[in-house]
Amino acid sequence: MTLKVKTSRFGELEIDDDKVIKMPDGMLGFNEERFIILNPENGGPFCWLQAVDNPSLAFVIIDPTQHSPGYRVNLTREEYDKLQLGPKSEVVLLSVVTMASEPRHITMNLQGPIVVNPDRMIAKQVVLEGNFSVRQPLFPAIEPTRKEATPTARTVRPVSRISNLGSGMKLPLASNM
Numbered sequence: 001m002t003l004k005v006k007t008s009r010f011g012e013l014e015i016d017d018d019k020v021i022k023m024p025d026g027m028l029g030f031n032e033e034r035f036i037i038l039n040p041e042n043g044g045p046f047c048w049l050q051a052v053d054n055p056s057l058a059f060v061i062i063d064p065t066q067h068s069p070g071y072r073v074n075l076t077r078e079e080y081d082k083l084q085l086g087p088k089s090e091v092v093l094l095s096v097v098t099m100a101s102e103p104r105h106i107t108m109n110l111q112g113p114i115v116v117n118p119d120r121m122i123a124k125q126v127v128l129e130g131n132f133s134v135r136q137p138l139f140p141a142i143e144p145t146r147k148e149a150t151p152t153a154r155t156v157r158p159v160s161r162i163s164n165l166g167s168g169m170k171l172p173l174a175s176n177m
Contacts, residue, residue, distance in 0.1 A: 003016070009048070010040065020121065022122050024082070026125075027059065027125050034051070034053060035050060049096075062108055083115060083123075106138040109136070113126060
């Protein structure tokens with residue numbers, strides 16, 4: 001089955017139902033619970049996390065592991081369970097980006113990543129403890145050093161780059177834009 005999704009940026013799109021990511025807790029500060037990932041042509045490393053039920057709500061996202069080597073997310077037992085992860089489950093990590101006219105001012109939120117279980121199409125935005133920035137420069141002149149957080153629960157490692165989200169993971173990518 002397909003679903004028609006209206007967007008303020010890309011018009012009306014037809015998306016397969018199985019491409020919808022469910023976020024029961026929504027994004028911090030928002031109530032929407034269903035999202036799709038849009039990957040417009042010439043978008044570079046940037047994609048859009050578009051709310052299915054609110055045409056004007058979309059977040060620019062990126063794969064944080066491509067810009068912050070060694071970035072890892074430690075999930076609490078509750079977060080792990082909400083995402084319905086198993087012992088060998090893999091996840092996809094996404095970071096919300098704050099765009100700017102000058103590339104050196106573009107930032108990503110490493111303290112509040114979105115963790116996606118691609119097998120169940122369930123996601124959760126988590127708030128990490130430790131030395132993570134909500135405005136980490138995406139293209140820093142000199143990469144800042146940061147200490148790795150001590151694992152307090154299960155450490156999950158991302159399995160793919162955001163550009164590969166659709167290959168074998170059934171995550172929604174609208175590549176026909």
